[in-house]
Amino acid sequence: MTAIDGTDDRSPARPVTLADLAKAAGTSPSTASRAMSGRGYVSAAVRRRLMEAAEQLGYVPDASAQTLKQRTSRVIGVAVSDLRDPFYAQVAAGAEQTLRDVGYQVVLVTDNSETGEEVAAARTFLALRAPGVIITPVGREATTLLRLQGVAVVEADRHLAPGECDAVVLDNEQAAIDAMTHLIAFGHERIGLLTVDTDWTSDAGRLQGYRTALRQAGLRFDPALLVKVAPHDSEDRIDRRIRDLLGRGGLTAMFAANNGLTVRAWQVLRRAGLRLPDDISLVGFDDVAWMDMVTPGITAVAQPTVDLGWRAAQLLLRRMRDRTLPPTVEQLDGRLVVRGSTGPPRRA
Amino acid sequence: MTAIDGTDDRSPARPVTLADLAKAAGTSPSTASRAMSGRGYVSAAVRRRLMEAAEQLGYVPDASAQTLKQRTSRVIGVAVSDLRDPFYAQVAAGAEQTLRDVGYQVVLVTDNSETGEEVAAARTFLALRAPGVIITPVGREATTLLRLQGVAVVEADRHLAPGECDAVVLDNEQAAIDAMTHLIAFGHERIGLLTVDTDWTSDAGRLQGYRTALRQAGLRFDPALLVKVAPHDSEDRIDRRIRDLLGRGGLTAMFAANNGLTVRAWQVLRRAGLRLPDDISLVGFDDVAWMDMVTPGITAVAQPTVDLGWRAAQLLLRRMRDRTLPPTVEQLDGRLVVRGSTGPPRRA
DNA sequence: CTGTTAGCGCGTTCAG
DNA sequence: CTGAACGCGCTAACAG
Numbered sequence: 256m257t258a259i260d261g262t263d264d265r266s267p268a269r270p271v272t273l274a275d276l277a278k279a280a281g282t283s284p285s286t287a288s289r290a291m292s293g294r295g296y297v298s299a300a301v302r303r304r305l306m307e308a309a310e311q312l313g314y315v316p317d318a319s320a321q322t323l324k325q326r327t328s329r330v331i332g333v334a335v336s337d338l339r340d341p342f343y344a345q346v347a348a349g350a351e352q353t354l355r356d357v358g359y360q361v362v363l364v365t366d367n368s369e370t371g372e373e374v375a376a377a378r379t380f381l382a383l384r385a386p387g388v389i390i391t392p393v394g395r396e397a398t399t400l401l402r403l404q405g406v407a408v409v410e411a412d413r414h415l416a417p418g419e420c421d422a423v424v425l426d427n428e429q430a431a432i433d434a435m436t437h438l439i440a441f442g443h444e445r446i447g448l449l450t451v452d453t454d455w456t457s458d459a460g461r462l463q464g465y466r467t468a469l470r471q472a473g474l475r476f477d478p479a480l481l482v483k484v485a486p487h488d489s490e491d492r493i494d495r496r497i498r499d500l501l502g503r504g505g506l507t508a509m510f511a512a513n514n515g516l517t518v519r520a521w522q523v524l525r526r527a528g529l530r531l532p533d534d535i536s537l538v539g540f541d542d543v544a545w546m547d548m549v550t551p552g553i554t555a556v557a558q559p560t561v562d563l564g565w566r567a568a569q570l571l572l573r574r575m576r577d578r579t580l581p582p583t584v585e586q587l588d589g590r591l592v593v594r595g596s597t598g599p600p601r602r603a
Numbered sequence: 604m605t606a607i608d609g610t611d612d613r614s615p616a617r618p619v620t621l622a623d624l625a626k627a628a629g630t631s632p633s634t635a636s637r638a639m640s641g642r643g644y645v646s647a648a649v650r651r652r653l654m655e656a657a658e659q660l661g662y663v664p665d666a667s668a669q670t671l672k673q674r675t676s677r678v679i680g681v682a683v684s685d686l687r688d689p690f691y692a693q694v695a696a697g698a699e700q701t702l703r704d705v706g707y708q709v710v711l712v713t714d715n716s717e718t719g720e721e722v723a724a725a726r727t728f729l730a731l732r733a734p735g736v737i738i739t740p741v742g743r744e745a746t747t748l749l750r751l752q753g754v755a756v757v758e759a760d761r762h763l764a765p766g767e768c769d770a771v772v773l774d775n776e777q778a779a780i781d782a783m784t785h786l787i788a789f790g791h792e793r794i795g796l797l798t799v800d801t802d803w804t805s806d807a808g809r810l811q812g813y814r815t816a817l818r819q820a821g822l823r824f825d826p827a828l829l830v831k832v833a834p835h836d837s838e839d840r841i842d843r844r845i846r847d848l849l850g851r852g853g854l855t856a857m858f859a860a861n862n863g864l865t866v867r868a869w870q871v872l873r874r875a876g877l878r879l880p881d882d883i884s885l886v887g888f889d890d891v892a893w894m895d896m897v898t899p900g901i902t903a904v905a906q907p908t909v910d911l912g913w914r915a916a917q918l919l920l921r922r923m924r925d926r927t928l929p930p931t932v933e934q935l936d937g938r939l940v941v942r943g944s945t946g947p948p949r950r951a
Numbered sequence: 952c953t954g955t956t957a958g959c960g961c962g963t964t965c966a967g
Numbered sequence: 968c969t970g971a972a973c974g975c976g977c978t979a980a981c982a983g
């Protein structure tokens with residue numbers, strides 16, 4: 256408990272530089288540079304002396320000087336909507352992990368799904384001379400801005416700037432079709448869709464899949480069964496919208512198109528005293544831990560979240576290696592995990 | 604779908620510099636610098652011309668040049684154990700949010716609770732000339748290394764380098780006492796503790812609280828009721844340890860000292876067909892969403908996770924402003940959320 | 952109020 | 968194989 260060191264900074268602690276190493280080892284700074292970077296000739300003996308000096312003095316190369324000189328940094332920008340959302344946190348985790356393993360630093364910025372903040376993030380990445388950026392985009396501006404400056408960009412989760420950059424996304428339409436087909440097979444005909452009102456490919460794809468599945472089954476698409484919440488709607492507002500949906504005649508099942516909406520739906524259903532799957536069926540999106548823990552478990556589309564970030568990083572590294580490649584879109588597959596929240600409608 | 608732009612980099616896109624602005628506005632670089640930074644005199648007319656030029660050319664100051672010159676950056680290092688764990692993700696989210704609001708960039712590094720990786724992260728932060736670092740420490744080395752170079756450090760969640768840096772932690776002992784007291788009040792006497800075998804203050808504090816509560820109630824501390832899993836134990840191993848604990852005679856309740864262990868305990872109990880709280884009571888740690896969704900809900904100690912990151916950032920900013928302050932430890936209070944998983948023992 | 956000068960730490964010519 | 972010289976982009980002194 257007692258402070259041995261105190262917190263005072265007695266050591267002006269000027270960071271040790273290559274010049275210091277050079278002096279200590281009796282060589283010139285440029286030789287020291289070659290020794291540390293491993294590029295260029297330097298005799299084994301001198302190298303060893305330099306290495307020792309570095310070790311001893313605790314030399315840490317100044318990244319800003321390197322960046323300034325080489326006109327590019329080892330920083331990769333990662334911009335996600337919200338770290339508190341496990342989905343984004345996992346994507347970020349996957350990206351950070353793999354980038355760190357190959358010697359990049361991740362500058363992580365959240366943007367609250369606001370284009371303004373996203374563009375600000377892009378400017379930050381430009382200022383840092385980041386050679387690459389991974390982004391869960393909310394608009395095209397940021398990507399365009401970065402691309403204009405020659406920064407490699409990979410969009411993750413949704414693809415808003417096709418042709419301008421690579422992307423790794425879920426096959427949202429197919430995932431939604433799988434979910435819907437599952438419900439339809441039980442005999443459901445009036446199925447509500449909960450989604451977010453954006454122009455993102457993720458939401459659009461899931462809506463598309465919803466419609467496709469209905470059409471393929473010869474069922475009518477009824478706009479009244481569609482609940483599109485605004486991106487920043489409050490829980491209360493969302494819950495109200497969902498309750499309204501429950502009032503719509505004949506509804507026997509719901510498909511929630513992301514993990515947050517699945518939570519809301521589940522809560523509303525529970526409070527309404529409806530029982531899964533007897534009174535209503537529910538399919539969720541993003542297989543989060545709780546979906547396997549509640550009773551009954553929630554049938555849901557599982558997304559490979561960490562993989563998403565991992566693949567985004569791979570794609571980015573590839574792109575930085577060869578900037579002339581044609582834009583690539585990698586689609587990952589969702590996986591429908593069937594649990595107890597889905598069953599035949601009350602009276603089919 | 605069709606690419607309008609293609610991905611080719613036709614623009615060599617040399618970033619525009621202050622010199623470019625100066626030329627465009629017919630002034631010298633230093634005047635341009637003053638105009639952009641807002642420091643130093645510059646006539647309104649010239650300033651406006653410069654601003655326009657900046658706008659037009661899309662000037663973005665080179666952070667590495669600034670850092671090199673000013674010998675410090677706007678980068679704050681944040682090192683957490685694992686972004687996939689919602690606890691750490693939220694801490695990081697809180698820190699990132701507030702730091703970004705005051706113009707800092709967060710470099711986020713995960714260290715898998717390995718001292719080696721943690722020290723590597725510290726070196727990264729040194730290389731970036733980060734003026735401050737927030738860390739959920741796994742050892743003292745990283746903090747010491749950083750402090751030696753004059754970097755401001757705040758430890759979050761646990762405090763491993765007392766005297767050397769500020770810290771923001773939960774009042775773990777009190778939180779554990781609250782949890783235990785709750786169980787004891789129901790009449791439980793043989794209560795198992797699930798914790799991680801580290802020398803972290805977090806785990807130590809919770810164990811301490813466990814013992815204190817027992818002692819205050821005049822109950823015997825039985826080491827056989829203690830399960831200390833290793834930091835990187837597999838789920839299977841952990842589950843086996845918990846099952847073993849169940850076999851110990853007379854056990855009527857369990858206290859799991861973090862959210863991961865709470866999940867494991869819950870799963871094991873469920874698989875064993877034990878019913879909460881009739882067959883056994885369970886108190887968890889870290890109030891995660893699922894704990895309120897399962898039936899019965901899990902009584903748990905809620906931690907102010909996002910706040911933790913937020914306060915860590917505040918503390919860091921304060922410290923960077925005044926490095927002579929005495930080391931401060933801020934303790935946040937846990938909050939026991941009582942739900943259905945706790946009740947009187949089977950036969951009291 | 953403005954321009955000139957110098958140098959932050961490093962990597963990269965280019966001579967030796 | 969090594970060292971001297973230069974400049975990356977920016978800002979802090981200092982003159983003017």
